[in-house]
Amino acid sequence: MFARRGFAGASLDEIADAAGFTRGAIYKNFGSKEELFYAVGDRWNDITLEAFDAQLSGGSEDMFDVPKLAAMWRDTMWGSDAEFFALELEFTLYAIRNPEVRERFVAQRRKNLARIARFIDDHAEAAGVSLKVPADTLARILLDASDGIRLAVHIDPAEGDLYEKFLEMILPAIFTED
Numbered sequence: 001m002f003a004r005r006g007f008a009g010a011s012l013d014e015i016a017d018a019a020g021f022t023r024g025a026i027y028k029n030f031g032s033k034e035e036l037f038y039a040v041g042d043r044w045n046d047i048t049l050e051a052f053d054a055q056l057s058g059g060s061e062d063m064f065d066v067p068k069l070a071a072m073w074r075d076t077m078w079g080s081d082a083e084f085f086a087l088e089l090e091f092t093l094y095a096i097r098n099p100e101v102r103e104r105f106v107a108q109r110r111k112n113l114a115r116i117a118r119f120i121d122d123h124a125e126a127a128g129v130s131l132k133v134p135a136d137t138l139a140r141i142l143l144d145a146s147d148g149i150r151l152a153v154h155i156d157p158a159e160g161d162l163y164e165k166f167l168e169m170i171l172p173a174i175f176t177e178d
Contacts, residue, residue, distance in 0.1 A: 049077075053119060066167045112143075
């Protein structure tokens, strides 16, 4: 429901109906539309990060196969449609405009970045390489660049996806072989 109607456009009644619950059950379990959105976001992040980790765990050499790595990231982390990305952007703007929401938004983002940083450290160690920058810094760079490239792809698909080119430029600058 969120993806179809947007965060602001989806009412709790519509969400409850679509999920087969009462509005009271939604409030009892989540307290607010924002908390429901965070719960959905947390679950989405768990699923996508676990799926990406499982794909990459097939072999540490995949970490340096840029076309394969870029395709795995896009296919797993970006989701499949522009509606979902638009929803993410809408909620980001909502959090920027609402300080009471922003605090929780930032906490969720930091949690995700910490998971990505651990993921980077674990896979770098398995591949026998060292990082030239701290994993938490690299996680922010990769996620922020990914979001920007993803935005450009949805706005003007004819321009093409530059994520693979971005990885080609950045990977040699961040890893050293042990």
